[in-house]
Amino acid sequence: AQKVTQAQTEISVVEKEDVTLDCVYETRDTTYYLFWYKQPPSGELVFLIRRNSFDEQNEISGRYSWNFQKSTSSFNFTITASQVVDSAVYFCALSGYNYGQNFVFGPGTRLSVLP
């Protein structure tokens, strides 16, 4: 069975601080996909990144960066120089090959960035 754990329920930081959101996953599949989504108060889940299990390169996109480590089954997300607009709930998700849109989501981490 697949499982995603986000141990941090809520995080509060002051603007301009760096913050890392943790994601640990479990799967028996050899090919799988990991995702991060952001959910602002409006409710829409905004796609941030997709990572394939066979690609362990870390990725940076502006203030966002992701660290994928298969050895520890982790896919952590770092926001550098956080801003108030980053306040949202962040979800890590896992899907297996040919699972279609059947994603397993973690419980989410609520990030509050204070001015």
Next chain:
Amino acid sequence: KAGVTQTPRYLIKTRGQQVTLSCSPISGHRSVSWYQQTPGQGLQFLFEYFSETQRNKGNFPGRFSGRQFSNSRSEMNVSTLELGDSALYLCASSRGATGTGYDTIYFGEGSWLTVV
């Protein structure tokens, strides 16, 4: 391009009633899925449709059903509503390529359902 559109955005229903939610996917997307989000259970997969056929189904009772039309628009229906069905129902769409590594799902803003 326009995103995933869900209607209605907010609705209140009485226990025992039934409800139909609608979803228009991104143009060109053929796969549509539905998720239920509650504070207690988080985000849970309901079902996925591709080319008018149900491709995947989550672990929900038969009161939850869906369908997809030839234009890829989808509806989900919940019959005999219970208080526990109060949730945010999210629709997602993707191109529908096999193997999600070549596909990304995009979500709508959801329909907030309150059952009283």
